[in-house]
Amino acid sequence: MIAGYRGRFAPSPTGPLHFGSLVTAVASHADARAHGGEWLVRIEDLDRPREVAGAARAILDTLTAFGMRHDGPVCYQHDRLAAYDAALAQLAARGLTYPCGCSRAEIARCAVRGGEGPIYPGTCRAGLPPGRAPRTIRMRTDSTPVEFDDRVFGPRTQDLEQAVGDFVLRRADAIHAYQLAVVVDDAWQGIDQVVRGADLLDSTPRQIWLQRALGLPQPGYAHVPLVLDPEGRKLSKRLAAAPVDPADPLPALRRAWAFLGQPPPPPHCTLQRFWEHAIAHWRIERVPRTRSAPLPADQ
Secondary structure, three states, X not given: OOOXXXXXXXXXXXXXXXXXXXHHHXXXXXXXXXXXXEEEEEEOOOOHHHOOOOHHHHHHHHHHHOOOOOOOOXXXXXXXXXXXXXXXXXXXXXXXXXXXXXXXHHHHXXXXXXXXXXXXXXXXOOOOOOOOOOOEEEEOOOOOEEEEEEOOOEEEEEEHHHHOOOEEEEOXXXXXXXXXXXXXXXXXXXXXXXXXXXXXXXXXXXXXXXHHHHOOOOOEEEEEXXXXXXXOOEOOOOOOOOEOOOOOHHHHHHHHHHHOOOOOOOOOOOHHHHHHHHXXXXXHHXXXXXXXXXXXXXX
């Protein structure tokens, strides 16, 4: 058991809940309930131009239909802009951020490519070049290794300076970056265990870097595999991944449960019986230690 467990599921309202997101929701919900903890929901709707009207409500209704009831009120990131600005001001006051005038195309032309794209070469670190206007705000990094112990992948370490360089905290369109918002919100909501998709495994060191700079607590982390479509791509709303069916939740729940490496529930069980089994038998050490896996067949 993890004392005082508080976890969360944090979808973006860019479309209905699809199977890949369901896997993450099931893992985070089962982990929280198996530890006798709380499970919160946060709608990550900072990128308003990409938001689909009605998607947030549809996601919440789908979670309920699948037997996943959240504790406390839903947090919406669009209500939290003042908190992100306050965090930016705190970092700026300590000289930990700087304005950057580089476009993505300019960075791509001159930067070394890393695992997550071009590594920022520090062009504006000592000040904006003459005639350049600020576009983004970046967080300073150095070669101090960031280490953490993931509950699925085990010990991890990253040199941010070498892996990503100074990273963006506010985008050129004035939207706060995910890395900043998620750190501020996890601390504000008291989240101490984060269970999410493995596409965010390499983002975790940046978040820990920010937590330390802001004097915020560091949650525990567990990253579960991403679901791939038949072409080997991550399931996503952008690729029009088929939504799950709230009117018939058990087939998708069984597939998600099997994908997570957990023992099968009794045949022909009810939704309530599924979750009773899931909470009693969930073991995160059974989750496959892989970043991605193919969409499973019907169970």
